[in-house]
Amino acid sequence: MNVIHFMLRNHTQVLELSLEHLWLVGLSTAFAILIGVPLGIVIAHRPRFNKPVLAGANIIQTIPSLALFGFLLPVPWLGSRSDRLAILALTLYALLPIIRNTYTGICGVDSAVIEAARGMGLTESQMLFQVELPLAASVILSGVRIAVVISVGLATIAAAIGAGGLGEFIFRGLAMVDDRVILAGAIPAAVLALAADVGVGVIERRLRPR
Amino acid sequence: MRRKTSALFLVVLLASSLSCAPSHANRIVVGSKNFTESFILGELIAQQIEARTGLKVERRFYLAGTYICQQAILAGRIDVYPEYTGTALTTILKQKASADKTEVYQTVKTGYESRFGLTLGPAFGFNDTFAMEIRGEEARRLNVHTLSEAAKFAPKWHAGFGYEFMERPDGYNGMVATYGLHFQDQPRIMDLGLLARALKDHQIDFAGGNATDGLIPATDLFVLEDDKHYFPPYEAVPVIRQQTAQQHPEVAQALAALENEISDSEMQQMNYAVDGQHRDTEEVVREFLKRKKLVP
Amino acid sequence: MPAASEAPVIEFRDVSYTVSGTQVIANLNLRVDRGETLVLLGRSGSGKTTTLKLINRLVSPTSGQVLVNGNPTAQGDVIQLRRGIGYVIQEVGLFPHFTVERNVAIVPKIEGWTSERIQPRVQELLKLVGLPAELASRYPHQLSGGQRQRVGFARALAADPEILLMDEPFGALDPLTRDELQREFLALQQRLNKTVVFVTHDLREALRLGSRIALMEAGKLVTVLTPHEFLKSTDRWAAAYVKAFGDGLEAAANRGTS
Numbered sequence: 001m002n003v004i005h006f007m008l009r010n011h012t013q014v015l016e017l018s019l020e021h022l023w024l025v026g027l028s029t030a031f032a033i034l035i036g037v038p039l040g041i042v043i044a045h046r047p048r049f050n051k052p053v054l055a056g057a058n059i060i061q062t063i064p065s066l067a068l069f070g071f072l073l074p075v076p077w078l079g080s081r082s083d084r085l086a087i088l089a090l091t092l093y094a095l096l097p098i099i100r101n102t103y104t105g106i107c108g109v110d111s112a113v114i115e116a117a118r119g120m121g122l123t124e125s126q127m128l129f130q131v132e133l134p135l136a137a138s139v140i141l142s143g144v145r146i147a148v149v150i151s152v153g154l155a156t157i158a159a160a161i162g163a164g165g166l167g168e169f170i171f172r173g174l175a176m177v178d179d180r181v182i183l184a185g186a187i188p189a190a191v192l193a194l195a196a197d198v199g200v201g202v203i204e205r206r207l208r209p210r
Numbered sequence: 211m212r213r214k215t216s217a218l219f220l221v222v223l224l225a226s227s228l229s230c231a232p233s234h235a236n237r238i239v240v241g242s243k244n245f246t247e248s249f250i251l252g253e254l255i256a257q258q259i260e261a262r263t264g265l266k267v268e269r270r271f272y273l274a275g276t277y278i279c280q281q282a283i284l285a286g287r288i289d290v291y292p293e294y295t296g297t298a299l300t301t302i303l304k305q306k307a308s309a310d311k312t313e314v315y316q317t318v319k320t321g322y323e324s325r326f327g328l329t330l331g332p333a334f335g336f337n338d339t340f341a342m343e344i345r346g347e348e349a350r351r352l353n354v355h356t357l358s359e360a361a362k363f364a365p366k367w368h369a370g371f372g373y374e375f376m377e378r379p380d381g382y383n384g385m386v387a388t389y390g391l392h393f394q395d396q397p398r399i400m401d402l403g404l405l406a407r408a409l410k411d412h413q414i415d416f417a418g419g420n421a422t423d424g425l426i427p428a429t430d431l432f433v434l435e436d437d438k439h440y441f442p443p444y445e446a447v448p449v450i451r452q453q454t455a456q457q458h459p460e461v462a463q464a465l466a467a468l469e470n471e472i473s474d475s476e477m478q479q480m481n482y483a484v485d486g487q488h489r490d491t492e493e494v495v496r497e498f499l500k501r502k503k504l505v506p
Numbered sequence: 507m508p509a510a511s512e513a514p515v516i517e518f519r520d521v522s523y524t525v526s527g528t529q530v531i532a533n534l535n536l537r538v539d540r541g542e543t544l545v546l547l548g549r550s551g552s553g554k555t556t557t558l559k560l561i562n563r564l565v566s567p568t569s570g571q572v573l574v575n576g577n578p579t580a581q582g583d584v585i586q587l588r589r590g591i592g593y594v595i596q597e598v599g600l601f602p603h604f605t606v607e608r609n610v611a612i613v614p615k616i617e618g619w620t621s622e623r624i625q626p627r628v629q630e631l632l633k634l635v636g637l638p639a640e641l642a643s644r645y646p647h648q649l650s651g652g653q654r655q656r657v658g659f660a661r662a663l664a665a666d667p668e669i670l671l672m673d674e675p676f677g678a679l680d681p682l683t684r685d686e687l688q689r690e691f692l693a694l695q696q697r698l699n700k701t702v703v704f705v706t707h708d709l710r711e712a713l714r715l716g717s718r719i720a721l722m723e724a725g726k727l728v729t730v731l732t733p734h735e736f737l738k739s740t741d742r743w744a745a746a747y748v749k750a751f752g753d754g755l756e757a758a759a760n761r762g763t764s
Contacts, residue, residue, distance in 0.1 A: 013268060020287070030224055082281040116599025119562055119671075120613055120661075121588030134603050141220075162273070162281030172272040175244045203220055209602045 003187070006180040014169075018188050021165035024083070024158060025151040025192075028090035032147055036095045037140065040102020041128065050103060057096035065089065065154050069161050086163035090154055094147035101143025105136030138208040145200040152193040156185065166192075238454065238461060241279055241288035242271040245402060246484050246491075247338065247422060247446075247477065251292035253495040254334075255448055255465065261505040262464035275374075276301055284326060289454040290461070294338060295330075296444035298322070300380040307380050307442030311337070314443050322449065329455060331448040331462065332469035336477045339436070339444045340375065341421040342385075345409060346430035356437040357389045360416075367415035369397040370408055375418045380442055382418070388440040403485070406431065422474055424481030446472075471502055513576055515540050515669060515701045516561055521570035523556060523725075530556050532725045534570070543695060543702040545716030547709065547747070553725040554705045558671050561703060562591045574669070589613055592662030592670040592700075596677045598654045600646040606632075606657050607642040613665040631660040636690060652683035659691075663698075670702045676711070688714055692761070709751040713737070713758040721747070733759040 007014050043050040063071075068089050073079040078088060109132055117131050133140075159167025169185025238259055242252030249271045256267045270288050273279050280302055282288045295314045300307050303321045308314060315333065322328040342357060344367075354360050375381040376399055385391065398414060405417040406425040419426070421444075426433065448465050455462045476498070483494045499505045514537035523531040531553045538544045546554040559565040560572050563579045572579045579587060600609050608615075610631055611624045619627075632639060635656040646654055655675060662670060676684040688711065695702065706712055712719045713733040721728040721736075721744055728743045736744055737759055748755065 013270070016268070026224060081284060082278075083285050110597075110599070110602075112595060112597035112599035113601060114599075115564070116593065116595055116658075117601070119564060119588060119591075119593035119595070121585050121590075122612075122616065123585055126616060131601060135601075160274070162278035164282065164285065164287050168270075168273070171274055172244075175272055175274065200220075 001180070003180045003183040007184050007187070010184065014184055014188060017164065017166050017168055017185070018192065021152070021155055021167075021189065021192065024086055024090060024155045024163060024165050025148060025196075028087045028151055029094055029144065029148055031087070031091040032094035032098050033144060035091070036098030036143075037102050039095075040099045040140070041106060041132075043099070044103045044106035054096075054100060054103070057099050060092045061096045065093065065157050066160065068092070069158070073161070082158075082162040083164065086155070086158035086161065090151050090158070093154055094151055097143040097146040097150070098140070099143075101146075102136065102140050105139030105143075106132050108139065109135045135209050138204050141200060141204040141207060145197060145204065148196040148200060149193050152189060152196060156189050237266045237268050238290065238458065239268040239270055239288045241273050241282055241291035242269075243276065243279060243291075244272045244274050246424070247420070247481055248292055250477075250480050250484060250491055250495060251334065251446060253491050254468070254499070255290060255292060257492075257495055257499060258468060258504065259461055259464050261499070262467070263458070263460040265458065265461070283328060283449060283451060286451065286453075290331075290448050290450045290465070292334075292446055293449045294444035294446055295333070296339065296380060296442035298449070299442065301378060304379075309439040309442065311443035311445055315445060315447070318447075323452065327452050328449055329452050331450060331465040333445040333447045334468055334472045334477075335446075335470035336422060336472050336474045337443050337445055338420050338422045338477065339441045340381070340385075341419050341423065341426070341433040342436075343405075343409060343417045343419050343423075343426065343431040343433055344415060346432045348415070349432035349434075354434070356435040357385075357391075357440075358437050360434050361390050364391045364393050364416070367393055368395065368413070369393045369416040369418070370400050370405055370414035371397050371418035372402040372405070373399055385440055388438055422477040422481055424478055424483070424485040426478065428482060428486050446477075467504060471504065512540065514538055514573075515575060516703065517571075517573040518557075518560070519571045519573070521560060521567045521572060523553075523560065523565065524568045530725050531560070531567075534727055536720060536727060536730070538701060538703055540701055541699045542717040543704055543715055545712040545719045546703065546705045546722060547707065547712045547716075547719050548722035549707055551724070552722040554707075554722050555673055557722070558673055558703055558705050561669075561671055562588050562593060589617060589665060590667050590669070592667045594655075594658050594662045594670065594672040594675045596674045598646075598658040600654060600657055600661070602646050605643050605645055606637075606649070609646070609657060610660045610664050612661060617665055627664065628660075631663060634663070634694065635660045651679050652687065655679065655687065668701055670700045672702065672704045674705055674707070677706070677708075684711075691715060709747050710755065710758045713755055714761050 001009070039053060043053050069085065072085050072089060078085045113131060113135070114127070117127050122130070155165050156167035156170055159165050159171055166185040166189045170182050173179065173181030173183070173185065240252050240256040240259070242249040252269065252271050256269055259265060260267050270282070273282060276293070276297055279288070279291050279293070283291060295311070295318050296307055298318045299305055299314055303318065305317065305321070315330070319330045322330060342360075344354075344360070349355070352363060354363065371382060376397070382397070393416065400408065402419065405419050406423065406429050408414045409417045409431060410429050421433065425431070450462065450465070480494055480498060483489045484491050516538035518534045518536040521531060521534040522529065534557065546557055548554045556565055560567055561574065561579070563584050566580065574587065601612070607628050610628050614624050614627060628642060629639060632642060637653060637656050637660070641649070641653065646657070649657065658675070676687050679687065692715065704715060713736065716733060718730055718732055719736050720730045723743050729739065729741050731739055731744070737748060737755055739745060
């Protein structure tokens with residue numbers, strides 16, 4: 001039985017683990033957007049904070065994921081449920097691309113447009129929601145896309161600490177020394193990453209300012 | 211307009227991925243750890259539930275260890291899995307073990323119910339405690355039967371243990387302290403499945419295996435008696451989510467029917483069938499259930 | 507011409523502006539009267555654009571006061587101040603993600619006009635600046651430079667402000683288009699009678715469009731003269747400007763007088 005037959009035979013579990021995987025990625029990306037986009041906006045408007053914030057996000061990125069999982073395990077409320085922990089860790093890793101792209105996107109808005117808008121009497125929030133965010137949307141989304149693709153990969157490691165997802169197939173397959181099981185986890189994960197990359201990319205292109 | 215539809219589409223995408231939160235309706239998911247005995251028990255639980263209730267059973271075996279199983283059942287990704295009372299007591303509840311098996315069972319049951327929303331089914335009947343093994347010929351030659359007696363010869367021996375045994379509070383350190391064991395050098399850490407062969411090949415002289423290892427009778431290994439009762443009892447029990455037990459009382463009943471049905475030697479035989487004879491787990495379990503008339 | 511006793515629409519009282527140790531504007535005293543087109547003339551670095559931005563508070567004075575309609579700009583709501591002033595810049599700064607119509611309608615929209623009121627106003631403005639009605643649904647990137655600046659102008663006029671600030675609005679256009687737009691500006695000014703402050707470094711443009719020319723050099727106001735006075739001025743900077751611009755200036759001055 002090759003890997004395709006194996007996946008078809010066990011399609012319920014492949015689907016279930018894929019959904020778990022999507023849940024981990026989706027929730028953490030949502031959190032990262034909720035935290036990262038406002039932070040990116042703040043540092044774009046107040047450049048004196050940009051070094052510490054970007055440096056901070058960068059440092060998080062350099063911590064190897066399994067090590068980060070390990071650091072967080074002893075933490076009381078977090079460590080008691082590994083899916084919480086995994087979601088926190090995934091959120092942290094998604095922050096840098098999102099903060100950085102929000103910052104770049106907003107800084108990249110044509111300064112003539114900003115000047116005209118300010119001179120016309122738009123309030124700060126009108127500027128943000130009617131001018132800056134729509135014009136930066138494509139760049140911000142590209143940061144989200146990067147974050148999602150990274151998350152899909154990292155979430156496979158989360159299975160090592162019991163958070164579920166497609167990584168469980170991979171680790172199981174390694175323990176059983178069974179290629180089909182490994183691939184039953186690796187292939188859907190790769191497909192998910194590709195689909196996210198292409199899907200978000202399409203939306204990104206449509207939002208690009210002319 | 212294009213912008214609005216694109217934004218809407220994104221929101222829908224994100225929302226749908228968020229709604230994938232784990233949950234399963236009329237299925238029971240059975241988990242197991244990643245060694246032979248655990249997935250035999252897991253398969254046993256699964257087939258028992260399938261045969262006795264009308265429910266569909268999903269198997270999620272080969273979870274890499276106690277912590278991962280615990281996380282999976284807390285998160286609701288699995289509904290039931292086989293655990294050992296001694297393990298539950300010391301590594302999950304982090305309490306000191308006693309030698310009394312009923313006491314241990316009760317402590318674990320109440321602890322799980324109050325802290326985790328989990329409960330225990332009745333024990334399967336065997337005690338898979340740690341078994342300190344030496345070669346049969348050595349035991350006969352030296353006339354040694356207990357761990358206390360073995361302490362005399364330990365300095366001449368090389369020892370080998372599994373990783374968890376070395377790390378666990380109820381494992382290596384406590385044992386050498388209790389019995390005053392001093393081996394020739396630092397013990398070798400190896401995969402449980404390789405211990406028996408290493409012992410036979412004289413690579414090690416003293417191995418920390420499990421009482422129901424399939425290869426014990428087959429390879430003439432002698433299990434030293436734990437005369438000081440250092441090792442806590444490790445009765446195999448099914449751990450179930452209380453929510454599952456309440457929603458599906460028929461599952462609890464099906465598991466109750468397995469109470470005391472597996473003796474030490476019966477478990478050993480099943481382990482040997484899979485490990486030694488390389489038979490299919492599913493088949494071995496099916497045969498067992500039929501023989502014991504547990505399933506129609 | 508307004509009577510001298512009427513209060514100025516815009517007034518600078520001893521205004522100075524220093525940034526990073528450099529004094530960009532020094533002791534500026536200037537008044538702009540109702541209905542006039544005051545041209546701020548000077549070369550790069552003379553402080554003319556900064557002076558303009560002091561009016562709608564895009565820049566705040568380090569000392570001194572800027573008053574609009576008698577009220578110091580430092581007090582009061584800066585947003586309301588800006589919404590009452592039309593602002594046109596050289597790069598135009600149209601929102602690339604808005605149609606021409608939406609661009610023009612920005613200030614009315616944020617001021618809460620209903621769409622029944624906005625729609626006809628936009629059409630009226632497009633006609634006023636000489637743009638065909640079909641352009642309303644196009645996007646800025648689909649327009650020529652001249653068309654874009656016309657839209658910028660329409661946008662500035664949308665909420666019918668009494669003051670217009672224009673910062674070298676025709677500087678980026680080709681000479682033919684520039685000439686066309688200057689002519690149209692003059693015609694519009696005749697009709698609308700806005701109070702305009704117009705920044706340029708081009709003497710010809712200043713003579714043509716301005717009712718008075720305020721010459722600035724190195725952050726200081728050198729002199730304020732009518733176009734004809736300027737041509738005959740003996741002030742060394744004014745004379746230098748006239749010399750640098752060569753012939754044909756009389757003609758320009760003649761077309762600009764009110």
